[in-house]
Amino acid sequence: MEINFSLFSIEIATALLAVIILIIGLMIPKQSRHILGYIIALGLVVIFGFSFRFYGLNTAVIDKMYLVDDFSVFFKQLFLVAAILVILASIRYVNKMNGNFEFYVITIVAALGMMVLVSAGDMLTLYVALETMAISFYILAGYKTDPKSAEAGMKYLILGALSSGILLYGLSLIYGMTGTVIITEIAAKIGLLSGYSPALVVGLVFVLAGLGFKISLIPFQMWTPDVYEGAPTPVTAFLATGSKAASFAVLARLLLIALPAYSRQWQLLVAVLAALTMIIGNLAAIPQTNMKRMLAYSSIGQAGYMITGILAMNQAGVSALSFYSVIYVLATVGAFTVVMTCSTQTDSDEITDYAGLAQRSPLMAAALTIFLLSMAGIPPLAGFTGKLYLFKSIVNQGYLWLVIVGLVMSMVSVYYYLKVAKVMYMNDPVDKTPITIPAEAKITLLLTMIATIFFGIYAQPLSVLAHIAGKALLTF
Amino acid sequence: MNFPVLSIILLAPIIGALINVFIPKENSKLLKAVAGIATFISLALSILIYYIYYTQHLTTGGFAFQENIPWITDLGVSYALGVDGFSLPLVLLTSVIGFCAVFSRSWSTEKRVKEFYILLLFLTAGVMGAFVATDLFIFFLFYEVVVIPIYLMVIVWGSGSKTRQTVTKEYAGMKLTIYLLIGSAFLLAGIIWMVMLAGDILGNLTFDIAAIASVNFPEHLQIIIFGLMALGFTSLISMFPFHSWSPDGYAGAPTAVSMIHAGVLKKIGGYGLIRIGIFIFPLGAKFWAPAIAILATGNVLYAGFISLAQKDMKYVIGYSSVSHMGFVMVGIASLNVIGLNGAVANMFGHGIMAALFFSIIGYIYGVTKTRYIPDLGGLAHQMPRVAGAFLVASMASAGLPGLLTFIPEFTIFMGAFSNPTLRIIAFIVLTGIIIGAVYVLRMAASVLFGPRKAEWDYIQDIKGFSLVPIAILIALAVIFGLFPSLLMDMVNSGIQPIADKLVAASQIGGSL
Numbered sequence: 001m002e003i004n005f006s007l008f009s010i011e012i013a014t015a016l017l018a019v020i021i022l023i024i025g026l027m028i029p030k031q032s033r034h035i036l037g038y039i040i041a042l043g044l045v046v047i048f049g050f051s052f053r054f055y056g057l058n059t060a061v062i063d064k065m066y067l068v069d070d071f072s073v074f075f076k077q078l079f080l081v082a083a084i085l086v087i088l089a090s091i092r093y094v095n096k097m098n099g100n101f102e103f104y105v106i107t108i109v110a111a112l113g114m115m116v117l118v119s120a121g122d123m124l125t126l127y128v129a130l131e132t133m134a135i136s137f138y139i140l141a142g143y144k145t146d147p148k149s150a151e152a153g154m155k156y157l158i159l160g161a162l163s164s165g166i167l168l169y170g171l172s173l174i175y176g177m178t179g180t181v182i183i184t185e186i187a188a189k190i191g192l193l194s195g196y197s198p199a200l201v202v203g204l205v206f207v208l209a210g211l212g213f214k215i216s217l218i219p220f221q222m223w224t225p226d227v228y229e230g231a232p233t234p235v236t237a238f239l240a241t242g243s244k245a246a247s248f249a250v251l252a253r254l255l256l257i258a259l260p261a262y263s264r265q266w267q268l269l270v271a272v273l274a275a276l277t278m279i280i281g282n283l284a285a286i287p288q289t290n291m292k293r294m295l296a297y298s299s300i301g302q303a304g305y306m307i308t309g310i311l312a313m314n315q316a317g318v319s320a321l322s323f324y325s326v327i328y329v330l331a332t333v334g335a336f337t338v339v340m341t342c343s344t345q346t347d348s349d350e351i352t353d354y355a356g357l358a359q360r361s362p363l364m365a366a367a368l369t370i371f372l373l374s375m376a377g378i379p380p381l382a383g384f385t386g387k388l389y390l391f392k393s394i395v396n397q398g399y400l401w402l403v404i405v406g407l408v409m410s411m412v413s414v415y416y417y418l419k420v421a422k423v424m425y426m427n428d429p430v431d432k433t434p435i436t437i438p439a440e441a442k443i444t445l446l447l448t449m450i451a452t453i454f455f456g457i458y459a460q461p462l463s464v465l466a467h468i469a470g471k472a473l474l475t476f
Numbered sequence: 477m478n479f480p481v482l483s484i485i486l487l488a489p490i491i492g493a494l495i496n497v498f499i500p501k502e503n504s505k506l507l508k509a510v511a512g513i514a515t516f517i518s519l520a521l522s523i524l525i526y527y528i529y530y531t532q533h534l535t536t537g538g539f540a541f542q543e544n545i546p547w548i549t550d551l552g553v554s555y556a557l558g559v560d561g562f563s564l565p566l567v568l569l570t571s572v573i574g575f576c577a578v579f580s581r582s583w584s585t586e587k588r589v590k591e592f593y594i595l596l597l598f599l600t601a602g603v604m605g606a607f608v609a610t611d612l613f614i615f616f617l618f619y620e621v622v623v624i625p626i627y628l629m630v631i632v633w634g635s636g637s638k639t640r641q642t643v644t645k646e647y648a649g650m651k652l653t654i655y656l657l658i659g660s661a662f663l664l665a666g667i668i669w670m671v672m673l674a675g676d677i678l679g680n681l682t683f684d685i686a687a688i689a690s691v692n693f694p695e696h697l698q699i700i701i702f703g704l705m706a707l708g709f710t711s712l713i714s715m716f717p718f719h720s721w722s723p724d725g726y727a728g729a730p731t732a733v734s735m736i737h738a739g740v741l742k743k744i745g746g747y748g749l750i751r752i753g754i755f756i757f758p759l760g761a762k763f764w765a766p767a768i769a770i771l772a773t774g775n776v777l778y779a780g781f782i783s784l785a786q787k788d789m790k791y792v793i794g795y796s797s798v799s800h801m802g803f804v805m806v807g808i809a810s811l812n813v814i815g816l817n818g819a820v821a822n823m824f825g826h827g828i829m830a831a832l833f834f835s836i837i838g839y840i841y842g843v844t845k846t847r848y849i850p851d852l853g854g855l856a857h858q859m860p861r862v863a864g865a866f867l868v869a870s871m872a873s874a875g876l877p878g879l880l881t882f883i884p885e886f887t888i889f890m891g892a893f894s895n896p897t898l899r900i901i902a903f904i905v906l907t908g909i910i911i912g913a914v915y916v917l918r919m920a921a922s923v924l925f926g927p928r929k930a931e932w933d934y935i936q937d938i939k940g941f942s943l944v945p946i947a948i949l950i951a952l953a954v955i956f957g958l959f960p961s962l963l964m965d966m967v968n969s970g971i972q973p974i975a976d977k978l979v980a981a982s983q984i985g986g987s988l
Contacts, residue, residue, distance in 0.1 A: 380621055388664075391665070392668050395669045400669055404662065407664050411654070412658075418624075418627060422631060459551075
């Protein structure tokens, strides 16, 4: 069989980068290892620039086991961007954690897992990629040597393993009923089945549960606040963005490509779970006093909005999901960058310790306000356009109630976001010393902030790309 | 006309704000000057286009000074601006009040003066954008842009009230924000649904108001979507029972924000209800009009009576503005050209009057450090100019002939009485005028007149730049009072197409 390896070059380059960093890291003395962060960021930027050439290929390789379509390229670029931003933001933070360079290597491996995941054309590749990503995160979550981080790692490991098991069981049920693992062929095989198969419904629910865990859909969200709080902040940032976006992408592929025949079964389920996720996520965020926990609950609420893109079952919905994923990644990475920069100085993630941040670091206060308001969907920030795309894709299909729930809940979220803004702008700081932002973190902060404002005012460039991605998933 | 005059009116305050970002915060005079110049550019150009429209376009009607740039193509969004006889008075009102707000005394703007002017300029631009947009996306964007600056301005520069200890400025700011945002959530849901339905019928997505209005929506959809939108717009115009953010918010806000909010921002609710609600969904409007009219009596009477009992000047004006919006809504609910004309003109009149009141009260509060009516008294002795202005505002509020609020209110009642179903309501609402006269005159009497109080002898009468807003607002109140056709002809040319559509829709409904 002829295999065109150049189609894998994004993944191969990323894997090579991880290996090279591992080798260089062992060869150079410990005190100069901090430069590895810059090398990785630079390497990923090169790969990112190179990845634009993969748009428009839309081919399947190795007997449809692996798909190189615009949808997967779009998400691969998103993971690269997220990885670059997180690594840049975390260089000082990692230096403080004894400068273990393995941190970067595992982060790239996690990103590699995500890339393979969105390109997976069969369920085995899918599962292997998912585990690559998940196991990297089990290690990363427990990376810090304090009890909270260890607890987070352990919690994520046990619950994650359980959810992987459920997912695998669901996938095997689907395989058992259809006799194929190739995602694009499942739908046709289901068409050949006579009538309605309860086993497939069970498989479907298990798949939804397994991936629902990763995207912290209610009722599988229990781990989210604890792990987000306990894990080192750069890990939280990458977990909240990369892992979630990848799981959304693969869920979209499974539900829309493999299982559209059972849409009557899953649509109602997904709609109810989406509504519950929006409501519970946003309401539970209100009483939080810890910044990372608050962001964790808010990210649960965000998952509720994002899944409406899958619920729509059309190209507009997938494009909206792709669009919103970018916006969500930018705002979330930005917000966690502020959290990690503050915590290196104050050693605290409590919201009360953000008092007077506007005086200590006007840039961070303004940036955090912008990220939070973008998540809430206040124009002219990007989150507003993103939500408009998402909700417009479902409003005409009988989900007006869900749109109203979503919009009202995003306005409720303004309440707890503004409480943070109030603390930053109104309360006087206990310690008046200015917080200096490391240059690398400043790059992340400025890039995410400018992009959040720019895509809010002029969404055209991103919406064109998202449109291509959405079209590729459904037509290919 | 190729000269992008509306963009300049809209962007001048934003550019002013961006310039202010780079001015050091100690230089408060320069900050204020930049804000003044930016809003003056808007004001001068607004007056100019008002004049051009009045002399050249009035007979033909329709939109003028249009601009259109495609913005987000797959959503069908365009950066489309334009004004007609309906929006022009409100554009003028916005730029007048924006300019006056810069020079009005707010009591605690000495701290963080830079941020104050930046936010104020964004606020002015946001309100302006809602009135000049002919694209729903741009309209909604500006409509929501203003909420966050207002929140920040209330919590940073606002003040609590002596009469309501529990209403802190933080509480007032959050209450105002949450009320308006929850309302806007329903509005946005309605807009998204409407745009998608219209897109299916027209064959392509568009946010253009005129294009969407060309679609004849089925009656049941009109009723549902108008209902959703009305929830958003009526909570902005503070319709009973969604009004309670308004008095608290105005009392808590600094002078400039109260002026802009009560003067123009609130009017976006009425503007949207007519421009989007009635124009696109005439049958939906017909269904909901009786409910709006009944709730409007709640505004006029309930808020009027509460206003009678207030001891804080800002609460008196806050509740009075809720009460006045009741008149506007009765005019809207009458669903005929006379009533709608009256509603729009009354929005303009109330805007000038409320801004004048808040500006004067801001000055009095600034010099006396109190707005508690029993503490004050006899201020006419120390501040004759302020007292004069206060009296003009009171007379305007009471609807004295010769001032700009008289003709609009009269027109509203003409419109309401000519709609047979509204006659009883119009009669009830008419009593609100008496209540209105009682509470403003009672306040004017106990603040301005009575024996001279020695404790206020140290204060100075208003002078210098602080006089600018008061002079401009009084001048407008008198000019438009003496020459009401300046306003009424303009409004009529803008309202006529909307009223025609109402008539056409009801004829189709009648033939069925």
